[in-house]
Amino acid sequence: MTIAAERIADMAEHEGRFSTQERTKTFRFGELFSGPGGLGLAATNASRPGYEIVHQWATDYDADTCxxxxxxxxxxxxxxxxVHHDIRTLDYDILAERGGIDGLAFGFPCNDFSVVGERKAFDGEFGPLYTYGVRALERFQPEWFLAENVGGIRADGGRVLRKIFRDMMDAGYRIYPHYYKFEEYGVPQARHRMIVIGIRNDVDVEFKVPSPDRFKAEDVSARTALANIPSWAKNQEPTKQSERVIERLNHIPAGGNAWHADMPEHLQIKTNTRLSSIYRRLHPDKPAYTVTGSGGGGTHIYHWEEPRALTNRERARLQTFPDDFEFRGSKESVRKQIGMAVPPQGAQVIFEALLDSYAGIEYDSVPPSLEELTLGR
Incomplete structure (x- = not known):
């Protein structure tokens, strides 16, 4: 090859690299109610040729979580x-000082919308917190957002959701709300969440809900999820079980709970309310039931064979956090963090579908299951 030819080849290679860099679109990502990093990890791990999401800022009210x-x-x-701060008194200028954003996530607290909770909705302490996400949309005008909450928010004939969806649309966004069952997306846990993707009205991109069909062959059993945890992984402190609890668990079969028919009289729990999660043991061949932040009164998740509660690392496995993800804080604090988090592997599927939508890449999809609640504004 002549020197001239080599120079032309070098220029072509340089131009190729330059044009690739030009095509790369980086979305700066902000989070409210960030939790320990389920969505943050999912977003920054998601990638498609020419598209990436990078952390810009996050905020949560809990210090250990931050x-x-x-x-x-x-x-x-x-x-x-x-930023460690209570969202109700947070000056958004503090977030703005850390940079503008192109994408926003807000997994607003679910307590007042939960099936297990009292369902106070907008009248509760936490119900109105979604409005801080809407306020952030109005202030920062990101190209897209992801909002997350529990399935119980669909109560009251959709009244709550219609109000929330209307506020999101009034902020200037087309929305794609769907009720995701994460065990259908490769997560070893029956965790059901309402997730909304929003695209700003002036952005020519249409999001489609990713189909779970490609995950049908995934092994989402608890047995597989909890296998081979390395000894170096953190957050493996065992929970101390009393002799009475151990005796009770030894009478409960895999998948069963405290109300098992063969429970001896002296181990029976005498209450009018019978929550299925009380001393409930996992079934090794099925996905785990929902991991929560609670733990007292028999609400730990219990091993299917050993008479004990799961460690926090095992709970993190069910939430699909990698083994090198180390939670900070006391054992109780870590338990709450894990229970409040979004499973990163499940969320990554949604973020990658969003990037595919921007890239114009076709993928199998299903209709948004909550779309009818966005109509008739």
Missing amino acids: RTYAANVCGDEGHHTV
Whole structure:
């Protein structure tokens, strides 16, 4: 090859790299109610040729949660982009100082919308918190957003959701709400969540809900999920079980709970309310039931064979956090963080579908299951 030819080849290679860089679109990502990093990890792990999501800032009211997020998503548990603050008194200028955003997530607290909770909805302490997400949409005008909450929010004939969806649309977004069953997306846990993807009205992109069909062959059993946890993984402190609890668990079969018919009289729990989660043991060949932040009164998740509650690392496995993801805080604090998180592997499927939508890549999809609640505004 002549020197001239080599120069032309070098220029072509340089131009190719340059044009690839030009085509790369980086979405700066902000989070409210960030939790320990389920969505943050999912977003930054999601990628498609020419598209990526990078952390810009996050905020949560819990100090341990912020330390966990910063350490695992940012690489430094004191990172300045993770703001520890109560959203109800947070000045959004503090977030703006950390940079503009192109994407926003807000997994607003679910307590007042939960099936297990009292369903106070908008009259409760937590119900109105979604409005801080809407306020952030109006303030920062990101190209897209992801909002997440529990399935119980569909109560009251959809009245609550219609109000929330209307506020999101009034902020200037087309929305694609869907009720996701994460065990259908490769997560070893029956965790059902309402998730809304919103695209700003002036952005020429249409999102489609990813189909779960490609995950049908996935092994989502508890047995597989909890296998081969390395000894170096953190957050494996065991829960101390009393002799009475151990005796009770030994009478409960895999998949059963405290109300098992063969429970001896002296071990029976005498209450009028019979929650299925009380001393409930996993079934090794099925996905786990929903991991929550609770633990007292027999609400730990219990092993199917050993008479004990799961460790926090085992709970994190069911939530699909990687083994090198280290939660900060006390054992009780970590348990709550894990229970409140979004499973990163499930969320990553949604973020990658969003990037596919931007890239114009076709993928199998299903209709948004809650779309009818966006009509008739």
